[in-house]
Amino acid sequence: MINEALIQNIEDYLKTKFKPKSHRLKHIYNVKKVAVTLGNLYKVDIPSVVVASYLHDITKHETLEENRCLAGSLINEETPEPCYHAFAAANVAKDLFGIKNQNILNAIKYHCSGRYNQSLLEKIIFVSDFIEEGRDFVSADLRQLAITDLDMCIYKIMLQTKAYITKNNQEFSKLTQAAINYYEKIYGGINDWYFKNSIWNIS
Ligand SMILES: [Fe+2]
Ligand SMILES: [Fe+2]
Numbered sequence: 492m493i494n495e496a497l498i499q500n501i502e503d504y505l506k507t508k509f510k511p512k513s514h515r516l517k518h519i520y521n522v523k524k525v526a527v528t529l530g531n532l533y534k535v536d537i538p539s540v541v542v543a544s545y546l547h548d549i550t551k552h553e554t555l556e557e558n559r560c561l562a563g564s565l566i567n568e569e570t571p572e573p574c575y576h577a578f579a580a581a582n583v584a585k586d587l588f589g590i591k592n593q594n595i596l597n598a599i600k601y602h603c604s605g606r607y608n609q610s611l612l613e614k615i616i617f618v619s620d621f622i623e624e625g626r627d628f629v630s631a632d633l634r635q636l637a638i639t640d641l642d643m644c645i646y647k648i649m650l651q652t653k654a655y656i657t658k659n660n661q662e663f664s665k666l667t668q669a670a671i672n673y674y675e676k677i678y679g680g681i682n683d684w685y686f687k688n689s690i691w692n693i694s
Pocket of ligand 1: 547548551576577602603
C-alpha cells in the first residue's frame with residue numbers, strides 16, 4: 492500500500508543511492524515534477540505517479556549484466572539492452588519496496604520503450620522521462636503537446652527516438668515499433684522535423 496511512510500522511505504533510499512550521481516537524482520525529481528503536473532491534468536492517482544517516477548531509473552547505474560540479472564524473465568532476446576534497466580527497476584520496485592500495483596510496475600517497466608495500449612499512468616511516466624526540464628533537446632512544442640494531446644506527444648517522441656536509434660545503427664525496440672504502427676493508423680505518418688533531426692541524447 493502506498494502511504495507517506497513508503498514514499499519517505501523511497502526518498503531516503505534515492506538520496507543515499509544517488510549521492511555520487513546527483514545528475515540522476517535531479518533527473519528523477521524533474522520527472523516527478525512534470526509527471527505530477529500531468530497526473531493532475533489527466534486525473535491519475537498522484538501517489539502512483541510519484542512512486543513510478545521515483546523508481547523508474549533505480550537501477551540505471553548498475554552494469555548491463557546486473558540489470559540483465561535483476562530483470563530476469565521480464566526480458567527476452569527482443570529486449571534492447573538500453574531498456575534492461577527499466578525491466579530491472581520494475582523487479583526492484585516489487586522486491587525491495589513491495590510495490591504490488593501492476594499499473595505502477597508497468598509504468599516503470601515500459602518507461603524506456605513504451606508499448607502499444609499503455610495505461611494513462613504509463614503514458615505520463617514515458618512522456619515525463621523524455622520532456623523533463625533537464626532535457627535541453629526537447630522543443631517547447633513537444634512539451635506543450637504533452638498537455639494538449641498526450642498520444643500525439645508520445646507518437647512524436649517515439650518517432651524522434653526511432654530516428655536517433657536508426658541513425659546510430661542500434662537495435663530498435665519492437666514494443667516501440669508496435670506502438671508506432673498503432674499511432675500511424677490513427678494519425679497517419681509524420682514526415683517532419685522529428686524524422687530529420689535527432690541531435691540529442693537519451694538516457
Ligand atoms: Fe530510464
Ligand atoms: Fe529516466
